[in-house]
Amino acid sequence: LVDAxxxxxxxxxxxxxxxxxxxxxxxxxxxxxxxxxxFHDRNRPExxxxxxxxxxxxxxxxxxxxxxxxxxxxxxxxxxxxxHKSWSPGDARKLNRAQLVEAMLxxxxxTSLRQRPFxxxxxxxxxxxxxxxxxxDNDPLPFDADLAxxxxxxxxxxxxxxxxxxxxxxxxxxxxxxxxxSRALSGATGCEKHSFSGPYPAGSIEAQIHYVxxxxxxxxxxxxxxxxxxxxxxxxxxxxxxxxxxVAVGGEAAVERKHYRTRRGVSADFLQDGKGHLKRKRVVSxxxxxxxxxxxxxxxxxHYDNKFSILPEGDQxxxxxxxxxxxxxxxxxxxxxxxxxATKPRSLNTNLGGGVRAHVATGIYEDVCALxxxxxxxxxxxxxxxxxxxxxxxxxxxxECGLCTFxxxxxxxxxxxxxxxxxxxxxxxxG
Numbered sequence: 442l443v444d445a446x447x448x449x450x451x452x453x454x455x456x457x458x459x460x461x462x463x464x465x466x467x468x469x470x471x472x473x474x475x476x477x478x479x480f481h482d483r484n485r486p487e488x489x490x491x492x493x494x495x496x497x498x499x500x501x502x503x504x505x506x507x508x509x510x511x512x513x514x515x516x517x518x519x520x521x522x523x524x525h526k527s528w529s530p531g532d533a534r535k536l537n538r539a540q541l542v543e544a545m546l547x548x549x550x551x552t553s554l555r556q557r558p559f560x561x562x563x564x565x566x567x568x569x570x571x572x573x574x575x576x577x578d579n580d581p582l583p584f585d586a587d588l589a590x591x592x593x594x595x596x597x598x599x600x601x602x603x604x605x606x607x608x609x610x611x612x613x614x615x616x617x618x619x620x621x622x623s624r625a626l627s628g629a630t631g632c633e634k635h636s637f638s639g640p641y642p643a644g645s646i647e648a649q650i651h652y653v654x655x656x657x658x659x660x661x662x663x664x665x666x667x668x669x670x671x672x673x674x675x676x677x678x679x680x681x682x683x684x685x686x687x688v689a690v691g692g693e694a695a696v697e698r699k700h701y702r703t704r705r706g707v708s709a710d711f712l713q714d715g716k717g718h719l720k721r722k723r724v725v726s727x728x729x730x731x732x733x734x735x736x737x738x739x740x741x742x743x744h745y746d747n748k749f750s751i752l753p754e755g756d757q758x759x760x761x762x763x764x765x766x767x768x769x770x771x772x773x774x775x776x777x778x779x780x781x782x783a784t785k786p787r788s789l790n791t792n793l794g795g796g797v798r799a800h801v802a803t804g805i806y807e808d809v810c811a812l813x814x815x816x817x818x819x820x821x822x823x824x825x826x827x828x829x830x831x832x833x834x835x836x837x838x839x840x841e842c843g844l845c846t847f848x849x850x851x852x853x854x855x856x857x858x859x860x861x862x863x864x865x866x867x868x869x870x871x872g
Contacts, residue, residue, distance in 0.1 A: 442588055442687065442700045449516060451494045451706030452741030455480050455509045458552070460561045460867050463490070465509050471498045476523035476682030478549065479512055488562060490744075491549030493684045493705035495520035511740065514706075527680030530599050538606050545673075548682055552744065553669035557650050557662045558837035559863050564661075571610040571654050573664040574601070576626055577617040577637065579644035580728040582691035584748045586616070586667050587623035588700055589687035597625040597667070599674030601632050608663070615649045625671070639811075645731070647840035648811050656837045668747065688712065688742060692729070692751035693788060694722040706741040709749040723791045725750040730843035731856075755790030770794070773805055773848040797852045806855075809844040816845045820855055823862030828869055831862055 455463035462483040467473060473496065478489040496517035504510045525548055528536070536544075542565050545551040554563035554572075563569070576586040590597055604612050611633045614626065618638040621627055635653060642648045646664050654662050672683040684704040691698045696713045703712065709724045726743040729750040742749065759765075767777030769788065775781075806816040814835030822830035836859070845855035 442591070442702055445688075445701040445703040445707070445712055447516060448703065448707050448711045450499070450513055450708070450711075450739070451516060451704065452511045452513045452708070452739075453479055453490065453493065453706055454511050454741065454743065455490070456504075457743055458482075458490075458562060459559065459863070461488070463509055465501060465512075467498045467501065467512065469498060469501055472496070473498060473514065474521050474523050475684065476525075476549065480509070482562075485565075487546050487565065488551060489546070489549045490552055491523075491682050495522065522681050525676070525680045525682070528677050530595070530674075530678060533599060533677040534602050536603075536606070541603055541606055544677070548676055550669075550673060550676055550682070553665045553672070554663050555665065555745070557647065557664065558656050559867065560647070560841070561867070563663045567661050569608045569610065569661045569663040571613055571662050572604050572608050573613045573615060573646055573650055573653070573662065574604075574632070574667055574670055575615060575646035575649075575664060576667040577615055577620055577644040577646075577649075578747075579617055580641050580730055582689070582729060582748060582750050583644070584689040585700060587620065587626065589668050589747070590623050590625035590671060593671040593675075594625045594628065596674030596678065597671040598629060598631075599677065600670035600672070601629055603673060603677065604670065605631055610654075613653060615646060615653075617644050626667070641730070642811050642840055642842040642844070645840050645842055648842065651812050651838055651840065666745065666747065686742070687747065689748040690751065691748065693790075694719070694753050695749075695751040705744070708739045708741055709751060710739050712749065713751075719751065721754045721756065723752045723754050725752070728843070730847055731841055753788065753790040755792035759792075773809075774850065793852050795850075795852055800851050800853060803850065805848050805850070806845045809848055811842070811844075812838050812840060814838055816855065819862075820845075820853070820858050823858050823865075826865060828866060831866060836862055836866060 463480040464483045465480045467479050473492045475495040476491045479492050480490050482488040492514060494514050494516040497515045499515045500513040502511045552562055556563045578584045601612055613635060614629055614632045615635045616626060618636045637643045637649055650662055675683045686705050687700055687702050689700050690712050696718045701712050710719055713719055726749060727746040768779050770777040770779055810816050819834040819836060822834055839859055841859060843856055849855060
């Protein structure tokens with residue numbers, strides 16, 4: 442774990458939050474405090490999104506149709522923060538649910554809570570059947586939760602105790618078998634612990650929720666990352682919006698593969714020395730399979746992410762590639778020479794390995810799906826905009842893990858299609 446120091450610029454991406462219509466509260470040249478709201482949800486103005494730094498707003502970047510894509514903040518040499526009331530751990534544990542919700546909304550920490558189905562920001566007026574804490578990761582470039590919580594045991598426990606006031610059910614702590622060895626995780630009380638094993642997405646909190654409290658009509662479940670639990674405890678103890686974040690940087694194209702102690706909104710370029718090493722590299726905020734869209738090297742870490750995945754761009758054409766035996770390639774169908782020779786792929790870049798073509802029913806999606814749904818049929822129901830069929834085929838259950846897209850021989854973007862289906866379903870519910 443390396444201390445990354447103070448970044449010069451941090452950023453926030455208003456368009457990454459599902460079902461949020463942001464109203465921007467700042468403009469270029471404004472001076473903001475750490476924890477000051479940068480924007481809020483037009484439909485729920487009480488849901489605010491705070492600044493991860495104090496300093497000057499150097500750019501509010503808009504895209505098509507004036508949709509705000511990013512807000513860049515130049516970090517001041519001496520930062521000032523919005524002051525909130527602080528409590529001793531004992532007094533904080535005496536707060537009732539209404540007081541806790543009010544304090545979290547006022548500080549902006551409420552945005553750490555998401556609800557299943559659909560992974561939207563939790564409804565403050567709802568009472569979930571359970572709250573899940575994500576403390577596991579087994580995607581191809583995993584993040585170490587034990588490392589991130591080292592030294593934050595008291596704040597983590599306080600966060601668990603406070604979360605228990607938000608639900609009529611239990612607080613569930615999820616980790617992988619063999620993990621959860623840090624003092625914060627192994628010594629946590631007031632929660633029900635669950636251990637999972639198996640290949641990805643066994644470490645995905647969405648998949649874990651499916652096996653502990655599966656979706657049924659009317660059931661709402663909330664979840665958040667283990668670092669956000671510690672941040673919750675830290676806020677109530679100090680009265681300041683917490684921005685410390687442990688971030689993993691991994692991938693073949695990463696200059697240094699390490700965990701960094703930094704802050705929210707940091708860029709991959711800063712963590713990789715900022716010397717232009719990431720040119721012609723694909724920088725992904727989050728998982729390479731289920732993470733966010735491509736971001737620039739100077740773009741900030743996603744609000745819910747704890748890693749940067751950096752891959753070769755794969756923009757170099759391969760001469761007569763279709764004729765090569767493929768000793769260094771990977772295929773779910775074992776179509777290359779790498780399958781019988783058991784040679785590990787030397788490089789995985791962002792090349793599609795073929796063009797988009799018609800969908801073929803092979804059953805390959807059901808083979809890799811960890812949930813009891815039929816991805817191919819679900820995809821077709823989304824394209825047909827059949828809401829009843831979407832629900833019946835498991836749209837509410839989908840963990841959006843990205844495996845269907847990865848193995849698809851037709852190069853169909855399953856993730857984009859499922860996401861569009863969720864957005865259409867949410868619009869239908871609102872209407």
